[in-house]
Amino acid sequence: MLDSIVLPWLLLTVALLAGVRLTDAAQLRFVAPPLVSLLAMLLLMRVLVQSGILEPARLVGSHRGGLENAAGVVLLGALAAASAQVVSAVTPEAGLPHVLGVVFLFALFGNTLAANPGRQHALRALFVAFFAAFAVKFIVLDGLYAPGSSLAGRLLTGLLAGVTLGSFDHVVWGPATGYLVFLAVTLYFLALTLMPRGPGSTGMTPSGVATDITVVEG
Numbered sequence: 381m382l383d384s385i386v387l388p389w390l391l392l393t394v395a396l397l398a399g400v401r402l403t404d405a406a407q408l409r410f411v412a413p414p415l416v417s418l419l420a421m422l423l424l425m426r427v428l429v430q431s432g433i434l435e436p437a438r439l440v441g442s443h444r445g446g447l448e449n450a451a452g453v454v455l456l457g458a459l460a461a462a463s464a465q466v467v468s469a470v471t472p473e474a475g476l477p478h479v480l481g482v483v484f485l486f487a488l489f490g491n492t493l494a495a496n497p498g499r500q501h502a503l504r505a506l507f508v509a510f511f512a513a514f515a516v517k518f519i520v521l522d523g524l525y526a527p528g529s530s531l532a533g534r535l536l537t538g539l540l541a542g543v544t545l546g547s548f549d550h551v552v553w554g555p556a557t558g559y560l561v562f563l564a565v566t567l568y569f570l571a572l573t574l575m576p577r578g579p580g581s582t583g584m585t586p587s588g589v590a591t592d593i594t595v596v597e598g
Contacts, residue, residue: 382574382576383439383451383452383455383575383576384448384451384454384455386574387455387458387571387574387575388451388454388455388458390567390570390571390574391455391458391459391461391462391568391571392458392461392462393564393567394462394465394466394564394567394568394571395458395461395462395464395465397560397561397563397564397567398462398465398466398468398469398560398561398564398565398568399411399412399413399465399468399469400557400560401553401554401557402553402554402556402557402560403553403554404554405554406554411468411473413464413465413467413468414468416482417464417465417467417468417471418464420464420467420482420485420486420489421460421463421464421467423486423489423490423493424463424467424489424506425459425460425463426489426493427489427492427493427502427506428459428502428572430493430496431492431496431497431498431499431501431502431503432498432499432502432577433499433502433503433572433575434459434575435575435576435577436452436456438452438576438577439451439452439453439455439456439576440452440453440456459571462568462571463568465564466510466564466565466568467485469561469564469565470510470513470514470517470561470565471485471513471517472516472517472521477517477521481513481516481517484509484513485509485513488505488509492505492506499577503569503572503573506569506572507569510565510568510569511565514561514562514565518557518558518561518562521552522552522558
């Protein structure tokens with residue numbers, strides 16, 4: 381029930397919400413993830429598998445029936461779509477901020493893979509990274525580039541544009557967009573915490589080595 385109905389619908393809702401953009405004129409647009417977000421999604425999926433957040437063998441395999449395998453494939457596809465949309469939603473969409481945001485997420489995913497953390501540590505690291513990226517995009521950059529920003533904000537953005545030869549730019553959407561993306565990211569991490577786990581997944585250290593040791597007395 382959870383992995384065949386609840387989680388796929390939850391993740392598809394995340395993919396839909398994360399792709400919605402609302403303008404100041406209340407016009408609704410749906411933005412598909414760019415190619416770089418799809419590449420980041422592949423790296424993120426690798427992090428989820430390595431840390432034990434996602435266990436594909438529990439979703440698809442010879443031990444499951446045909447309908448169960450089909451449900452597992454749907455869940456994996458929904459997770460991939462939601463991951464790509466969430467990555468795209470929390471990164472700026474233009475100019476140098478877009479490049480810096482993508483580099484930040486790629487560096488974080490690569491560092492997480494190298495550290496090889498356990499499930500809880502990986503969830504915390506991803507949670508902090510995604511909401512930090514959200515804050516930079518929808519609070520810091522939106523505050524600087526909003527049409528009614530302060531004189532100091534206009535001076536700062538003008539200075540950044542001059543130093544970077546106009547490459548430091550930012551797309552500002554309507555205020556409701558930030559709330560939708562916040563809801564999407566929250567639901568995304570809810571789905572990650574609900575992912576099915578094997579009975580032995582809690583008995584592993586962050587490096588993936590079993591902690592159960594049997595002492596044999598001679």
